[in-house]
Every structure is written in structure tokens, then in C-alpha cells.
Amino acid sequence: MKDSDTSGSRRTDQGVRMADIARRVGVSRAAVSFVLNDRPDARISDETRERILQAASELGYRPNAGARALAARRSGLLGMVTEIVTSSFGPGAVRGAQDRAWGAGMFLMIAASEGRQELEVAAVERLLEQRVEGLIFASGPHEAVTVPPAAAEVPTVLLHCFDPDGALPAVIPDEQGGGYAATRRLLSAGHRRIGLVNVEAHSVAARGRLAGYTRALAEQGIAPDPELITHSPADSIGGWSAAVRLLDLPRPPTALFCCTDRMAMGAYDAIKERGLRIPDDVAVVGFDDQVIISAYLRPPLTTVALPFEEMGARAVEVLLARLAGQDVPDVTVVDCPLVERASV
Structure with a gap:
């Protein structure tokens, strides 16, 4: 029998994403995630919840094994969104974070944003689709940043930057x-x-x-x-x-x-x-x-x-502590040591 959809409103493939449902309903991706993962702490009205569930059904959304791992918060993946991959400081931050993640049995996925807001949003979305358990958001300049709202779906730690509202823990140099x-x-x-x-x-x-x-x-x-x-x-x-x-x-x-x-x-x-x-x-x-x-x-x-390697490692440590449900400091300050050579 020929499979057809004359309404044009239903997708039956497994490529339907939470972002597709969010666009259909006109809500954030985070709201969709909270509803589909049945988060009890989500402040979402019954009407919006019903619209999200209806859109998920119409689009043919089916959570796969990765999504169930996300609901259980156990995928073994961490994500890093950074503009510093190609800078002179980037390798140290990535190396420190990667080594600490490996030591904890986790794998670090890295997405380069090049300092562009639209790429930051896309990078967070893609990493969440890969079911990362937590995110590190790293900046080249030491500055205040605005993290894409979708990052709120998982524990997030800032590296070499800070949230002006103090809502996210940060690892910064002294x-x-x-x-x-x-x-x-x-x-x-x-x-x-x-x-x-x-x-x-x-x-x-x-x-x-x-x-x-x-x-x-x-x-x-x-x-x-x-x-x-x-x-x-x-x-x-x-x-x-x-x-x-x-x-x-x-x-x-x-x-x-x-x-x-x-x-x-x-x-x-x-x-x-x-x-x-x-x-x-x-x-x-x-x-x-x-x-x-x-x-x-x-x-x-x-x-x-400027201790990027240590800051990368410390950022992963703070993130792992958050994943374990532990209290973490609002700000972790990393020492900037003197390196003696011959110019004094």
C-alpha cells in the first residue's frame, strides 16, 4: 500500500527534532524538552503542554535510545561551545577539559562558534541533539556573556567568561x-x-x-x-x-x-x-x-x-559536580602563576 500524507502536516520519519515541535507550537526548545521528558519542575501551563504533545504526535516524534539516555542523564557525553578553538589559547583549554573528561570516563564534544551568536545557538542545539549531559561555554576574552537559552536544558558551566546575573557557575583567571x-x-x-x-x-x-x-x-x-x-x-x-x-x-x-x-x-x-x-x-x-x-x-x-589548561580541567570538574547534584561555587578563580625567564 502506498504511504501518503495528504494533510502535509505529519512527518513519520525519525528525523523529527524537538526544534521542529517548538517551531510548530511557537515555544522554546527548552519547553518542548521539559514536556517530552516529563520534567516535574517545569512551569508550563496545561494548555501549552497539551499543544506540545499534540504537535509531537502530529509530526511523528519518537524518542530514540539517545533521548531516553538524556532523560536518564546518562549518555557519557559533555559538550563545549567555544570561540577559541583556533586561537593561541584554545588548545590549552581544550586539552585540559578533554583530559579531565577522559579521566572521568566521559567524552567531550567540541563545537566552534567563531564568536558568532547564530553559531553559538546552532552549536548548543546540535550538542543537545547529541544528548550531552552538560555544557561548557568558553570565551576568548574574559567578559560577560549571554548563553543561548537552550543551554538551560542541561547543567552549564562558563569558562573564561561569566554570567552578569550570576545564574551560571564560572571558572575565571585571577x-x-x-x-x-x-x-x-x-x-x-x-x-x-x-x-x-x-x-x-x-x-x-x-x-x-x-x-x-x-x-x-x-x-x-x-x-x-x-x-x-x-x-x-x-x-x-x-x-x-x-x-x-x-x-x-x-x-x-x-x-x-x-x-x-x-x-x-x-x-x-x-x-x-x-x-x-x-x-x-x-x-x-x-x-x-x-x-x-x-x-x-x-x-x-x-x-x-594565563592558565587555560587548568581552567579547562576545572570547568569539567565543576560540571561533573553539578551532574552529581553537588553544590558548586558561583565563581572558581584559578591562579595565574609567574613564569621566570630572563627579562628581569
Whole structure:
């Protein structure tokens, strides 16, 4: 007998997704998931629940084994949505998360979003379709983010970013502690006029690193000198131009704390253009520990590590704790350690 559907409203294949039902009813995918998985804590009206169930029946939705695993919260899969896969920091975050997931018997699925909101939404949807038990949402810049609403279907942890409402646990670097460690290293070498080559002032990193710098100075009874504090784009040109301004002061600094290694690379050029030597005439400390830069500058750069690998591992630990029903801290702060080389 020929199989036909003259109404055009019913799909009998197994490719029907929760997103299809959500579009039919005009509700969120999360609402559909709550109803089909019979979540008792879902605040969904009886009328909407009935419309969702009717649409699921009309479209021929049938949960498969993967969906039943999701209902039981046991698929063995975790998801990571990130814009940093191809950045210099990405491999560390992925490696740390992957290793910790493997150690717990879980598999980490990674979706690159390239920082585009539409790709973030699509990535979350696709990972949920693969029945991940939980999500990690990772950002390149340390900043506030808005996570796609569908992520609420499973426990979610933020990595190198935070939710301004505090609704999701976050794993972030100790920006202030890193700025403090860098400045303390220069103070311990006898420097008292320390120039700060900071990133653009609006960023979370800039505020934290400046706070660490001023705290270290205050401990030595040194008041911050506004003419020694600069803000520039976080690249080598920005570092060069900031270092030029500082080194051409009537009383130039004897040391520079550069808030990225790329800025330190530009500062090296400005120092050498003036016939000065590192560290004999001007000491330099960077931030990030981008090994492709810091280890190969001449002299090699003393810097503060931005601990992406450890943050990736800690994010998985927090997510696993959430999956186990344990309480987790709102914010997990990871130390930014000093990496000694030869520029101080």
C-alpha cells in the first residue's frame, strides 16, 4: 500500500527534532524538552503542554535510545561551545577539559562558534541533539556573556567568561593576582618606577591587572603615578606605542609590566630602538605566557601565565559536580602563576 500524507502536516520519519515541535507550537526548545521528558519542575501551563504533545504526535516524534539516555542523564557525553578553538589559547583549554573528561570516563564534544551568536545557538542545539549531559561555554576574552537559552536544558558551566546575573557557575583567571605577581617581581628586583602597559581600559583583564599592580605598589608605600599607566590595543603595535610614550618621559620607568606578551614584544622593539638593553637598563614582564612569543624573545620573557589548561580541567570538574547534584561555587578563580625567564 502506498504511504501518503495528504494533510502535509505529519512527518513519520525519525528525523523529527524537538526544534521542529517548538517551531510548530511557537515555544522554546527548552519547553518542548521539559514536556517530552516529563520534567516535574517545569512551569508550563496545561494548555501549552497539551499543544506540545499534540504537535509531537502530529509530526511523528519518537524518542530514540539517545533521548531516553538524556532523560536518564546518562549518555557519557559533555559538550563545549567555544570561540577559541583556533586561537593561541584554545588548545590549552581544550586539552585540559578533554583530559579531565577522559579521566572521568566521559567524552567531550567540541563545537566552534567563531564568536558568532547564530553559531553559538546552532552549536548548543546540535550538542543537545547529541544528548550531552552538560555544557561548557568558553570565551576568548574574559567578559560577560549571554548563553543561548537552550543551554538551560542541561547543567552549564562558563569558562573564561561569566554570567552578569550570576545564574551560571564560572571558572575565571585571577587577573588581579597575576597583575600583583608581575609587579611584585619587578619590585623585588629593586625597581620603583614601573610603567604599566595595559590593555584597553574597558576590559575585565585591564581592571584586574591594574588592581594587582596598584596593590603591589601600595604594599611598598608607592603611590601609583598616572603618567606611568597607559592603555593600548593588546597587540605588538599597541605595546610599542605605549612603551615609546613611557620611555620618552623626562623620568622614564626602569621597568615595564606589559599586560600581554604581544605588547611586550612591541615594548622590546621600543627599548632596543633607544639603544637600551633588557634587563640591564629596562626590565620587562609580560602576561599570558604565549610560549611561541615569550620563550623565543631575546632575552626570553618573564611573564604571567594565563592558565587555560587548568581552567579547562576545572570547568569539567565543576560540571561533573553539578551532574552529581553537588553544590558548586558561583565563581572558581584559578591562579595565574609567574613564569621566570630572563627579562628581569
